[in-house]
Amino acid sequence: MTVAIPCATGPADLWFSDVADEIDRARALCVDCPMRRECLRGALERAETCGVWGGELFLAGLPVPSPKRNGRPPKNAAVLDAQLQVQMRHRIDAVLMSV
Numbered sequence: 001m002t003v004a005i006p007c008a009t010g011p012a013d014l015w016f017s018d019v020a021d022e023i024d025r026a027r028a029l030c031v032d033c034p035m036r037r038e039c040l041r042g043a044l045e046r047a048e049t050c051g052v053w054g055g056e057l058f059l060a061g062l063p064v065p066s067p068k069r070n071g072r073p074p075k076n077a078a079v080l081d082a083q084l085q086v087q088m089r090h091r092i093d094a095v096l097m098s099v
């Protein structure tokens with residue numbers, strides 16, 4: 001039986017898009033990928049500079065909670081950013097520790 005790897009069978013540009021909705025679609029497709037844990041671990045080790053790997057968006061060598069949005073940041077941007085960082089860290093830990 002062959003297991004489908006979404007980024008190998010889907011539109012590859014989706015995983016390297018700058019468009020927030022497309023990034024979210026790539027992340028969603030990664031969720032059920034049988035390679036997710038290895039993919040994420042490898043991206044962290046290689047400090048990937050861009051793209052979605054293992055369901056996380058990487059920019060400049062680090063996973064980031066979300067792409068930069070256009071427009072003026074909200075007044076509580078620092079608090080929201082910190083909360084997103086914590087959520088992302090928990091998500092990454094959960095994937096890396098999954099069996």
Ligand code: SF4
Binds near residue numbers: 039055
């Ligand atoms: S987890 Fe990795 S291998 Fe799987 S679809 Fe996402 S980017 Fe591709």
